[in-house]
Structures are given as structure tokens and as C-alpha cells.
Amino acid sequence: MKNQLIPRATAKRLPLYYRYLKVLLDSGKTKVSSTELSEAVKVDSATIRRDFSYFGELGKRGYGYDVESLLEFFGRMLTEDRLTSVALIGVGNLGSALLKYGFHQNNNIRISAAFDVKEDIVGRIVDGIPVYPMSDMKEQIQQQQIEVAILTIPSDKAQDVANELFEAGIRGIMNFTPVRLNAPENVHVQSIDLTNELQTLIYFLNHYNDNGESVE
């Protein structure tokens, strides 16, 4: 790997490339062209070639890329060879669904602890994952050396709980609350606001025509 910064946009496409290459390998393909890849992952081939150029020489124009080498390379980049433990904060409807989501399938991510306030769930093992009381959160996160948390709690608690997570040493949060969290500079927050996503989709349907032009 070249010793340089990979742009954030490129990094965001890595898991996408990776997953598709696994499909190719499973079906016995050994080579893939940027055009084929482009068709499959819906990223234009110029972007794919530019993305891949950050990784050094992984393919030759006209010959296609070697699927297995690419996979090995991406796998290393996405740290599939090391288990990442994740904490889930808030075992409500969405939290429960995420416990069952299967992040561990095909990759080395595991939710290893969940936290909630509800007495009927705390102290139990749900879908193979122990649910601890919120009062044990900091201690458990530090003991288990967890650095990533998924936040699925009510909005009015989000910032307070996030602050506790920062104190406990969490460095990455996947935030499902609509709250824009204040976080220290060394913490990455990735927000997924489902209502916002749905509103934006509907906005586009109502305001843009089939060619992507404004209909106002």
C-alpha cells in the first residue's frame, strides 16, 4: 500500500467493492474489469480506476484486476483479520433488531455487550449477547476494551450517554438517534437518521422529475 491518505469517499466504497468481489470469487471468477465492476456496484468505471490507483498496482488496463489479490488487499484494509467488538446501547425495537442483524456474518465484527435500563431485560442474554445495566456501561466497555458503540436510545438521553461513552474510551459511534452529537475531535460519529433519509427520498420524488431536473 502506498503511504498516503485515502480520500474518505474512496474509503466509503471499499466495503462495497469487497462484498461484490467475494460474490465473484464464490462463483469462480478470477478476473474482473473496471467496466464489469462498475456495472455491478453502480460506481462509474473512471471512479473505480481512480479509487484503485490509491492502492498501487493491482491490475493492468485491458487485462482486468485479479479478484483474489484485490480481496486479500481489501480484507487487510478492512481489518477482517482482527475481531472488532462493538457495544450496543439501548435494546429497544431498533436495538433488538440490530442484535439479530448479523454484522458478524462475512466479517469480523461482533456485538459483544448490550446495555439498557429496562429491568426485565438487564442481566439476561439476548440473542447470545449479554445485556448489562447502564450503570455498568463504563466499566464493561473499559474491561472489554470496546472502542465502537451503536447508539439506539431515546433522543433526550443521547448526548448524556454519548458523554459517558467518550469517558469510557469509545472512539467511534454509529448514531441512530436524530440528535447531532457533540463529540471530542478524536471520536468519529457516523449518523444514520432514518426519518431524514426517508424525508429526503420523498422530497426528491415530489420535486424532481425523471431526469433529475427540478419540477418547481
Add this chain to the structure above:
Amino acid sequence: MKNQLIPRATAKRLPLYYRYLKVLLDSGKTKVSSTELSEAVKVDSATIRRDFSYFGELGKRGYGYDVESLLEFFGRMLTEDRLTSVALIGVGNLGSALLKYGFHQNNNIRISAAFDVKEDIVGRIVDGIPVYPMSDMKEQIQQQQIEVAILTIPSDKAQDVANELFEAGIRGIMNFTPVRLNAPENVHVQSIDLTNELQTLIYFLNHYNDNGESVE
């Protein structure tokens, strides 16, 4: 509103501005500056001013923006005054959580029909929403004039079901499967791949240091 195309990036921030302005209004504030807004929604104030410039004259530099006018304007843009019916395809773990998610709170979106193959759930009303068999999907979507669907089904069924949705007249899909859907040009697909999001977050933690620089 000016008769021009609003950039996609700007449109994506609208729901964010909208939700925060509601908070301000509820707390009795009538004016907000781009600096205050910037602080709250974590978008730099130059971007906010540029975004707002697309909407015409809604505020004057140095005087701040009028909260109520902004809200009324955004509300109109996000079509809060008209109910949008949404179909949910696949009442599994994630689908069930989304039925309970409360998209209808604070906005005019309602999941009005759900579809599944499981006999024990089909024909029942779950969280106030009727669950129909997949065989009725096309008919119900057309009868109810639903144009937006949330897709939470197994990956191996995703493209086939999406094709049926396109035939039924669906124009927007919120796709929770990791499959990159082939869609007609007049259909908008908004994909939320939770594994991809989590992998990317972990990638950043492992490969970038606190200053956003590569640690390779």
C-alpha cells in the same frame, strides 16, 4: 422559491435544518443566526448561507433568519402538508422495528401497508399496520397509490421483489438490503447498508489518527 434546481447535497440537509428549527420554535426563539445554526447542526456557516441562498431572501446578514418563516418554507418543501403513504416489504427483525419506528411523528409520513411471506403474520394487523401476503403486493400498492417502499427482505429476493415494485408503480425505494439494485431511470433508490456503514466506521478508527491523517 427561485425557479432553479437545488443541489442534492443541499436537499439532503433540509430535514436537518427543519428539525432543529422546530426545536428552536418550541423553545420560543424567533431569530437564529447562521453561526448558531452551524453550531447546532454541525454544518459550517458558509455552507448554511449558501444553502439558504437557493431559497431566496429568508434572512439578512447580521440580523439572523426568522425561525417561523424558515420553518414554514422548509415544511412546504418537505411536503409536510400532504400525507405520504409508504409500503414496508419484509416484516422480519429490522422490518418489525421500522413498523414501530414512528416515521409519522413530527412529519407526514405513514407506513400504510406491510407485506411478508410468513403465514403466522400475514392477514394480521401489526402495530396498527395491516400485513398482506406478497401475492397481494402489486394490487395493494396500486389501489393505495403508494409510491414509496422500504425494502427489508433477504438479499437473494431483493432484485426480484424490486422488479415487482417497479411494475406496481413504486418510484422510490429505501433499500436496507446490501444488494445494489438495478432500477429504471425514473426510480430513486436510497440504500442504507448497515454493515457497510459499520465497516467504514471501524476502518477509519483503525487507519486514521485523531487528526484525520493516515496512520499507515
